[in-house]
Amino acid sequence: MARDATGRIRGPRSDRARNRRRLLDAARAAFIEDGPKVSIEAVARRAGVGTTTFFRHFPTKSDLVDAMLDDLAEGVRAGALTDPWAAFTLIFEEGCVLVPEDLLLFDTLGRHSPRSAEAARQATAAIVEPHVRRALAAGALRPDVTAEDIAALMRMADQAGPARPTALRVLLRGLRVAA
CATH class of the missing domain: 1.10.10.60 (Homeodomain-like)
Known part of the structure; x- marks a missing residue:
């Protein structure tokens, strides 16, 4: 500056x-x-x-890719939801970005290089972390999972292609603590 x-x-x-x-x-x-x-x-x-x-x-081009990943991840709105499980579910289902085209771009850029994969992982975990903490504190999320686990599950679901909605539903059922 x-x-x-x-x-x-x-x-x-x-x-x-x-x-x-x-x-x-x-x-x-x-x-x-x-x-x-x-x-x-x-x-x-x-x-x-x-x-x-x-x-x-x-x-470098890698610096541009990192900046794009950060830029794509800025639009998350789940923090406005008061119910911890609803906020967690929104983040889990919609990912770190809100527009499907941007989610695809985020995923593509995250596979550009090992450096971009790590940047995407860190961006996802940073966004997911507060929602995981809130859901854990509310007793809605299984206590044996971490933000890193959730980020990995989100990436796995993204790889499911057209089966993504089903994969997300099944994963969410397994993550939620029974009422």
């Missing part, structure tokens, strides 16, 4: 923030159309910036 004339720390310049957002939006569209193999040059061109600007924001 830079300091202004009075010595106060100021946020990023508006053009810097705008360019970062343009790059992320362009990367999202490019990754959906072409997958993670899309070139840095193609993302920069789609964003209307040069590759130098790209590299100022994302020193």
Whole structure:
């Protein structure tokens, strides 16, 4: 962060923030159309910036993938639900992102490299953790599972393709403590 004339720390310049957002939006569209193999040059061109600007924001393509995973995971809304099991169920069923197209992109980017797999795992566990704690505290979730277990089960269900809704239902039944 830079300091202004009075010595106060100021946020990023508006053009810097705008360019970062343009790059992320362009990367999202490019990754959906072409997958993670899309070139840095193609993302920069789609964003209307040069590759130098790209590299100022994302020193490597892996940095872009990590930023995309974070960006996709930001829309989670289960915290607004007061019932711990309902919030847990929403996160478990919808994943870390709310739009099915984004869930597919999150899953695809999470398989881009070992580094992106770890970034996706960490993002999922960080989002799931508070909902797991709430459900455990309410006695609704089996006490022998962790946020890491839940994140792994979510990834397994995502691999079920068209059978995903059935897999989620079966898993949720096994995770819930009988009333």
